[in-house]
Amino acid sequence: MASSSGATGPDIASLKEALYKACLQSPSAHDGFRQQDFLDFEVIPDDDLNLVLQVAQQLVNEKLLWIFNDGEGIGWNVRSREDAAKYHGLTSEQEMVYQLVDSAGTDGIWSKTIKSKTNLHDAVFRSSIKFLETKGLIRDMKTVEHPNRKMYIKSSIRPSDRATGGSWYTDGEMDEEFISMLMDVLYNYISAKSFYRSSSSGVRKEPKKTKRVSAEEAKALRDKSLSKPPAEPESFSAARREYNRLLPMPPGYQNYPTLSQLTLFIENSPVTSVTLPANEIQQLLDILMFDNRIEQVIAGPEGVAYKAVRKSLKEMEMEMRGEAGAGGSNGLTEAPCGRCPVFDLCEEGGPVGPSNCEYFEEWLSL
C-alpha cells in the first residue's frame, strides 16, 4: 500500500512519528483511538482520510499500534516501543498468538480461545506457544474461576485479582485455613465488644422452695432438666457461670464495631501482613452472618454495626471442654432417629426397626 503512493513516501515517515507521539501523549491513550481521534490530533494535513489510513497501517505493521474491534467499530490501540520490539523476529503464526495473549492483558487467555480465534493447526499452535514460552514472552497461568483451563499471560505482567481470587487464594487454591482463622479473629473481637460482662454471676437465683417437694414434683423437675446431665460436670457449671455473666448491652448502644473499625483492627493486628481492603472484610462478615455467629445491628456512625449472636449454653460448654462442634441441637438430632443412616428403611417388621435398633440400644444404655 505504501509503495503505491510513492510521492508522499517521505511524508508518511514523519507523519507516522508525529501521530505516534500524539497518541502516546494523549490522555485517553488506553481507551483506544478511532479514526476521528487521529484527525483531531491535527498532525495529518488536510484531514486526508486516505493518508490517515496509510499512516495508521504503517504503525500497525511496525506493531506500534494494534487494531481492536468492539461493538462500535474498528479502533486502534497504542503500544510502547519496547513491547513492539518483542514482535520482531516472530513468524506470522507466532505473532498472531502473541498478539492475542498481549491484548488479553492481566486476565490471561484460554488456550482454546486462542486456537479458535487464530484457526491455527494444532501442531503449529503448539510450536508457536512453545517458542514464545522459551523466548520468555508468555507464560502459563492459573485462574481460580476455571482451575482446569490452560491459560496464558504475557510474562511481564502479573495476573489480575480476578484470576488469582484476591487475598483468599494462595497459589490458586482457596486458603481455607487463612479464612477461618481470620473469621475467628474477627468473631472474637466482635464478641468481646458485644456483651457486658457482669461482675456478679447469675441474674436471679431460683426462688427457694419452702414447700416440701414431693416425689412427683421432684421427678417433674428432673424431667424439666433432663436435657442436661443430673450431676453437672465442672465444664458445664463453668459454662453456665460464663453464660449468665454475659449481659446484653442497653438498647441503642452505639459502640458495636463497624466495618471500618474492623478493617482497621485487622490491618493493625499481627495476624496477617496482607492488607485486606474493606470489601474483603465485608465478605468475611457476611459469612459470619451466614454462619449465624454475628448479626447486623443498626448503630454507629456508619448506620450498620455488628454484634455477636449469643452462644447457646451447650456451645459454651463444648468450648470449655475444648471440643469443636456445632452448637445447636434439638430433640430430633439428639435422638438416635435424627441421625440414623438407615432411617428411611426403618419399619416395624422390616430389616431394621425399632425393636432391633442398635442405636436405640446404645442410646438407652447411656
Next chain:
Amino acid sequence: MSRSKHAVELCALLVDETYGELTSRIFTILLRRGRLPITLLAQHTRLSPRQLRHGLVVLLQQNLLFYHTDIDSGLTHYEANHDAAYALIRSGKILNIVEERFGEQSRDVVQNLLLLGHTKVADLTAAYEAQKPTSNGHSNGHSATNGVSYTNGDHANGIHDSQVHSTGQLHAILHQLLEAGLIEPVNQIMFTSPTDLYNKVEKELLPAGGTKGIKQKEELRLAIEGRMQALRDQRPDWRAKGNNKRPHNGDGPNGTIKRRRLSNGAVNGNSQYLDESIRLDSELVLRINYEKCNVALRSQSLVSLANQRIGETTSYVYAEVLRLIEPYIPRCRIESEKDSNLFEKANVSTAELSAVMSSSVNVALGIGKASKDKIDTKMLEQASGRKRKANEAEVDSDGDASSDESESDEEMVGAGDDEEDPFAEGQKRKSGQAKVTFQDKPEDRQSRMLQLRNHLMLLAADDRNLLSKCGGGGQGQWTVDFNTLVKHLREIELDNLILENFGRQGHRLARILRKFGKLDEKQLPQHALMKQKDVRTKMVEMQMAGFVDIQEVPRDNNRATSRTIFLWFFDMDRVTAIVLDNIYKAMSRCLQRLEVEKRQANDIITAAERSDVRGKEEEVLSANQMNQLREIRGKEEKLLAQVARLDDLIGIFRDF
C-alpha cells in the same frame, strides 16, 4: 385431608397407648380407610357390635371421632380426628402449664378432664365427691385406660395435699380455667369434621345460580370460612346466669372474699382458696381447649428464645408481656380478616406491664452498662419505624412514637447498679395470686418503669423482632408479631437440624440460599468462600436428604450440560414438610421402642404393679428386681422425654 403414613402410624400408637387396643383398632381402621359407617367398620375391625359400640363411645368421649349423620339416609359415618389424637401427646405439657399458672389443684382438675374427655360439670363434681375418701385424684373412667401421661412417668401416688376439697372450689377452679380459655364448653360443631362443616355451610351460602368465575368462588370460600369460624366460636355461654358476683379478670378473688382454711391443713404458700360461691351450670359440658393451650406453649418457646438470645431477666419480662397478650389470642394460626381485627387489641403498654410485673424479678439487672454518649435510641426508633413500614405492619402512630421517645431518652442510660440485692423482695409471684402491691416510692416506680422499658426495647431491637412497638400511650404500647416470629423459630430449628446433620458448611450454604433465593452453582463458592468441589459435595449431600434442590435452566434447545444454568434453592415449606414427617416417624419409633422395652421387662413391671407391691416397692422387691425396675423406668422416662421434645418441634413446625 389425608395424612402421611407416619402421622397415621403415630396417631394410632398414641390412641393405643392411652386408651388401649380396642379403641386403637377402630381408630386405626378409620385412619387408614377414611370415613366409614358402622356396618363397614364392624366388617373391617371384625369386632362384635357390642365391642364396637363400646369403643366408639370411648373415642367419641375423647373427641377422637367426627361423625356425620346423613339427613336423607339416616346413616352415620364416623371419621378419625387426627388433631385430637395427636393432642394426646401434649397432655403432659398442658398439665405443666396449668400447674405453673394456676397451681396443683387446677392441674388435677385438668388431668381429670384429660382422662375423662369432655365431661359435664355435674359428672365432674360427682367424680370428685366420690373420690374424696380414696384420696387419689386419678380415677379413670375407662377400663382401657392405663394412665400414662407424658409429664411424669407414673402418677400412681397422687399428691395428697393438692386435692380439691369442695365442690365450690372445683367450680371456682373451673371458672378460672374457663376464663383463661384453657378449657372450653363443648358444642356440636366440634364433632363435625371440617369437611362436613364446609359442605354444610357451602350449601347454606351457595347462591341460587351457582358461582361464576374465580373471583366469585374466592368470595364464597372466604364467606364459608368466616361462617365456619363463627360457628366454631359459637359456644354455650358458660358464665352462670344471674350470678353477678363474677370475679374480674380471671385473677380470682382477692382479699375481700372469704377464704376458707381447710381442716387438714394443706396450706402451702401457693394453693389458693377461691371463692366458694361461684357455681357453674351443672349441665355444662367441658373439654380441654387445645388451641388455646397451644398459644400458651408457643409463649413458652418464645420466652426460651428470648432467654437464649438476650438474657434471663429480659426473658422474664417477655414472659409477662406474652401472658398479658394471651387473653386476646384464641388460637395460634390467625388467618381470616375478622381475627386480625381481634389481634389489634393484643398489645400491652409499659405501664400495664409494670403494674403486674413481679417485684422479685429485678429489672434493674440483666442489661449491661454503658456511658450516655454511647447510647442513641433515636436511630433504633427510626430503623424500627422503617422496618415496620417495610413489613407493612401497623404503619400508624409513627410520629407519635418518636416524640414520646425523646423525652425519656436521657434517663434511659444503662440499667441500675449491679450491687443491689435482687433477692430481697421474695419469691416470684405465682400468677394466680393477688396482685403485688407497690409500696415503693413513686420515683422508684418511675425508674422501674424505665428499666422495664429498656428490656422491652432490647426485645424490640432484636434481629428476630421479638416485640414491636405499636404506639406511644402508657409509656409505649407493645405488640408481638407472631407470624414472623414463628417463622423465625422455624428457621432456627431448621438451622439447628442442618448444622447438626451437615456441619457448619452445610449450614452456611443453606442460609445463603435462603437469603438469596435461587442461586447459580457458580455463585455459591464465592459467597461461601469455599472450594467449588466442597460446595458440590455438600450440596449433593443435602439434596439427597431433601433439604435443597436444583433447577436446570437450559440456555438453548439442546439442553447440553455445558449450556445449562444450575440453580440451587431452599424451599422452606418443602423442607418443613419433610422434617415434620421425619419427626412423626421418630416419635413413633420412640413409642414403639418403649413398647418393646416394656415387653422385655414385662415380669418386673407386672410385679411392681401388683396392688400389694405398689407404693412400697423398695420393701417388697429384691435388690435385683429393684434394679431392673429402675432400669426400665429410666428407659421409659428417657423415651417419653424424647417424645416430648420431638413434640416441641412439631409445635413449632405445625401448630404455632
